[in-house]
Amino acid sequence: MTNEEKQLYYVNLNPISMDAISPVRVNDGQLIEYEIEATLDEKKELEHLLHETQAHDVELGNLISFRHFDDEIGDADKNEYQRGLGTIFDELYRLGTEETKAKIKEIHLINDEDVGQDEPGL
Template sequence: MEKETYYVNLNPISMDDVSRMKIPDSNLIQYEIRADAKELEQLDHLLNETQAHDLESRNLFTFRHFDESIEETDRHEFQRGMDHVLEKIYELGTPETKQKIEEAHILNDDPKRNMRKPPH
């Protein structure tokens, strides 16, 4: 399959948007990737799952946010999703994207970090 260029931003409001065109906004961090259809589908799935979980954990119409153990579990799950998204972006990223990610130190280099069980 042929790879094409796409731009991914991790803005919480539009996290699930992957664009073929770079958005002209200097305040928006966009990651340039090269992906074929299957890789793009995998990334879309990760983005949608992470976005859905983030929105679910922010549900203010419940009393779940008063339970610290549930909130900690939500943060843990969201962070694990973001780690997977960033790993995929790095994997598909152009050399410039990989450099940006490395310089920002946002990849999870500690495999045990997400293995820790949230407190109960």
């Protein structure tokens, strides 16, 4: 496979394995998998984005330190995590198969103004 060829991958947003993008469907009824078509570079970029977002989620869950008593730090972490998730869903939509795009639209995780930018005729 060359760097420019697209391949099917499956992405789940399970917090434990969020940054794992698999060429094989997991078929676990508990997970929502998003099917995407991506080049190796696009896959690496998405993995990096998933890893960065997951890192902010881990910071939010850091209950051992006293950081969680600082509202400003907690709010900044929450905002970064939410911004990261928004960017992830934008990328999942951009790279997604028709099924994935429909799934994301159905659960309203894409901004309607953004949808027309990627699809001809909208």
